[in-house]
Amino acid sequence: MKLQIIHYPHPTLRHVSKPVKRVDAELHDMVAQMFELMYEHEGVGLAANQVDLPYRLFVANPSGDPKNKDTEHVFINPVLKGGKDQAEGEEGCLSIPGVLGQVVRKEKITIEAYNLQGEQFVGELDGLFARVVQHEVDHLDGKLFIDRLPAAQAAELREDLEEFEIDFNSKRDCGELPDDNTIAERLAELEKLRT
Ligand code: ZN
Secondary structure: OOOOOOOOOOHHHHOOOEOOOOOOHHHHHHHHHHHHHHHHOOOOEEEHHHHOOOEOEEEEOOOOOOOOHHHOEEEEEEEEEEEEEEEEEEEOOOOOOOOOEEEEEEEEEEEEEEOOOOOEEEEEEEHHHHHHHHHHHHHHOOOOHHHHOOHHHHHHHHHHHHHHHHHHHHHHHOOOOOOHHHHHHHHHHHHHHHO
16 A cells, blocks of 8 residues: 555544554554655654554654654554643644644653554653654644644634645545545545554
8 A cells, every 4th residue: 555645634634543453564564654754755753644544653753864763653552641831832744734833732741652563662752752742643633733723823824724725625626536435435444454
């Protein structure tokens, strides 16, 4: 299965992902492709539903450097265990390229997840890594960073988002993108395999 990054307002970005029960060779391959796409587009995190998959997992490397394997992580079935302090910082998203906003997040978080070997780990994170993880967990819940912007900032981005909507609709009109039902049926089939 060849993966590619989908853009706002693709409905899979609003899909609430279910935990994965099975990690198989094909899922390993999907994760490898997700890292490739993330680096190719100079991102620091990428969630499964950004590549049109309904699985509760994301990849991240807050250094953004493909050679830096120490900071490269896969989070499978991640659960945020609270956090503390607030921090505001700039965010973008590979599914809304070129759009940036100032988002308030928790400064420090604890997260539990599984790696590709099926081992559970706990991360105590702060700064950029904590921000990336919160952004990606939001994706898995069908949320985008633009949902978290104050009204004035959201209004400023409205025109940019409309461009994405026009583009999406025109691609659909010429048959490059499937309709909502076809997308939902495909996600349901993929869920049956691993969730
Ligand atoms: Zn994103």
